[in-house]
Amino acid sequence: MATSDEEKTLQEELTLSILLADRVIKLVRDSESSKQECLDIAEKVENLSQMLRSAARAAATTQSIYERPVRRIVEDVAKNLDRALTLVRKRKHNGVLRQVFAITTTADYRKVASLLESSIGDMKWLLSIFDSDGANLSLPPIASNDPILSWVWSYIATIQMGQLKERVDAANELASLARDNERNKKIIVDEGGVTPLLKLLKEGSSPDAQIAAATALFNIATDEERVRFIIDALGIPMIVKVLGDSPMRVQAWVVKLVSRMAEIDAVAQEEFARENVTRPLVSLLAMDTVLDDPQVQSGRTSIHSIVHQELLGRPPPNNNTHLSLSTTSSFSSHHSDGSSRGGHYRKERELESPEVKLKLKVGCAEALWKLSKESLTNSRKITETKGMICLAKIIEKEDGELRLNCLMTVMEIASVAESCPDLRRAAFKTTAPAAKAVLDQLLKVIQEETNPALQVPAIKSIGCLARTFPARETRTIGPLVAHLKDKNVDVATEAAIALEKFVCVENFNCVEHSKAIVEFGGVPPLMVLLRTDGRAQMHGFVLLCYLALHVGNSKALEQARALNALEGARSVVAQHPDLRELFTQAVHHLTLYQAGAHPHRS
Structure with missing residues (x-):
């Protein structure tokens, strides 16, 4: 045959x-x-x-x-x-x-x-x-109508068969071609360029070679189809292995690749979860964070002693000491999975420049953000690797892009926890030290920050966790109410959305939270929000409806002529028919308690 x-x-x-x-x-x-x-x-x-x-x-x-x-x-x-x-x-x-x-x-x-x-x-x-020892840039007749094809062939052949220096140069050339346009990316993938690049990345023959390979793969992985090609080439285990044990400047490029693949493809998210990529990411994110524990002698539990307990699984030291999280993280990684990841380059990392370390930490935080988005598996793994306490510490101490990425990570984990009671109870129980540390930092950002880019994820996080707060926990309500009158309409809208989640009928403590909103003076700014347009008006309308349901007899609602305000915003129902029932119930409640305010009885 x-x-x-x-x-x-x-x-x-x-x-x-x-x-x-x-x-x-x-x-x-x-x-x-x-x-x-x-x-x-x-x-x-x-x-x-x-x-x-x-x-x-x-x-x-x-x-x-x-x-x-x-x-x-x-x-x-x-x-x-x-x-x-x-x-x-x-x-x-x-x-x-x-x-x-x-x-x-x-x-x-x-x-x-x-x-x-x-x-x-x-x-x-x-x-x-x-x-040839290097790429041959002559043009074979078969590629006369497409010069890029012969270049791609030459570069891939050199990466696969050439000497180290030529392999690095060829990988950089492929990275440049891939950056130029979509067609070049497709040719590189179709002509089998992914596997040699992964092999070059995995070999660890030189940091420059690994960076060139990671850069080329990063430039190629810009759509789901090509990300899947990297997955099918068994690239994710290789990427995670390199991330765990490489020089920092290599890791800084590899985390960018992880972040991009996770952002583009949910399958990549889950494959990374299967390879437990969150562990080295959290470990790297935590490096060189100095833990100064001034409260130990007074017997109080501080965020620093919590980190000792969380990462090492043992009590913190009894004297004032400084401990680097890079040490604890390395120990945790070694102890947990039996590997010696990161051990080969520990001394080199200690001598690395602050700029490279910061770039790596920013990349790790972004990768955790993209991995956790709508992914229960990765969100759970981040919390299980004690990542929450690490995120809290960085939000507390750092600024700029690193702080923002950590806030975004917390927001995505909180968003997943909103629809997963098990994760919510495990990761955000308000009496748990790690959860308390995170919540404290979120509230601090909401109360003290003036940058909407930081305020919005913090507000969203608190809103997603609304069901975790008991009725007596009112410290979250005040800061949210304060932002209802924020000059930035996006911040005000997010505050209204978060408060909705506190007072929606699915929240067991909706009545108590509604009373707290009224007590913190939430009704007057809500009336202002109701007179805006678009998204802000719609969420202000929903929040007012819930307040009417739960505290319809409130003096504040009567004084604000809430019934008239709802009737005046009836156009919202026309645009959002799914709100009709809520609107009808709210009007009914206000009519019962505030009949004198009804326009027909004025």
């Missing part, structure tokens, strides 16, 4: 082409014709035969051969040899039509000769790839 083209080895492909060339040569020699065109064909085929044999020897002795251009070119050579065989057979035709054939094949000879000449050019280029 014949072997299909897909099942043929490269040596089989080359052997078949060599045999085909030999048949053409033999047919010409056996022919009585001495026509010059026929002899020229035979000469070109002889040249191709020698090149094919050289390619077969090179393929047999090359340890890691890049097959894609070899197969493409050999396949094209075989087609042209088959055309030559068909043409030479015509010369052997006898009979009355021989003169006709002699006339019609003159043009055919020229065409076949031209095709064979192109195949010779392709084979010369192919053999130069085997012989």
Whole structure:
């Protein structure tokens, strides 16, 4: 049974082409014709035969051969040899039509000769790839209409078969091509560039090589299809391994790749979770955070002693000490999974510049943010690796992009916890030290920050966790109410959304929270919000409806003429029909308690 083209080895492909060339040569020699065109064909085929044999020897002795251009070119050579065989057979035709054939094949000879000449050019280029230490940027005829193809072939071949310096240069060239446009990315993937880049990343032959490979993969992984290609090439275990044990400047690029893949594809999120990528990320994020514990002697539990307990699983020291989180994190990683990740480069990391360390921490925080978004698995793993206390500490002490990314991570975990009671109870129980530390920092941001980019994720986080707060816990209500009158409409809107979650009927403590909102003076700014447009008005409307349901007899609602305000905002219901029932109930309650305020009774 014949072997299909897909099942043929490269040596089989080359052997078949060599045999085909030999048949053409033999047919010409056996022919009585001495026509010059026929002899020229035979000469070109002889040249191709020698090149094919050289390619077969090179393929047999090359340890890691890049097959894609070899197969493409050999396949094209075989087609042209088959055309030559068909043409030479015509010369052997006898009979009355021989003169006709002699006339019609003159043009055919020229065409076949031209095709064979192109195949010779392709084979010369192919053999130069085997012989060259660097990328061959000449243009083979097969790629004459698409120069990028020959460049990609050359660079991939060099990454797979070249010397280290040339491999680094070739990977950087692929990174540059991938950055240029989508078509280049597609060609690199289609021509098999992902696997050699992953291999270069994994080998650890030099930091420069790993950075070049990670950069190229980062530039390639810009849509779901290409991210899936990296996953299918078993790239995620390699990426996680490199992240766990590489120099910091390499890790800084690898975390960017993790972040991008997780952001683009939910499958990548789960695959990273399976490889437990959150553990090295949390460990790296926590490095060099100095834990100064001034409260130990007074017997009070501080955030620093909590970190000792959480990361090491043992009581904090009894004296005033300074401990680097990088030490505890490394211990935790080693103790938890039995690996020595990070151990090879510990001394090098201690000497690394603050700029590189900050870049790495910013990248780790962003990666945790993207991994946790809508992912229960990763959100749970971050909390299980004691990541919450680490995030709280950084939000407390750091600023800029690092602080923002940590806030975004907390927000995404809180968002997942909102619809997952088990995670909510495990990670955000208000009496748990780690949860308390996070909540304290969120409230501090809400109360003290003036940057909306930081305020919004903190407010969203508190809103997502509304069901975790008991009725007596009112310290979260006041800061949210204060932001109902924020000059930034986005901040005010997010505050209204968060308060909605405190007073919605699904919240067991909705009545007590509604009373707290009124007591903190939430009604007057809510009336102002109701007079705005769009999203702010809609959420102000919903919040007012819930207050009407739960505390409809409130003096504050009566004084604010809440019933008139709701009637005046009836257009919101027209735009959002799903709010009709809530609106009807709210009007009914206010009518019962504040009949004198109803427009029909005024």
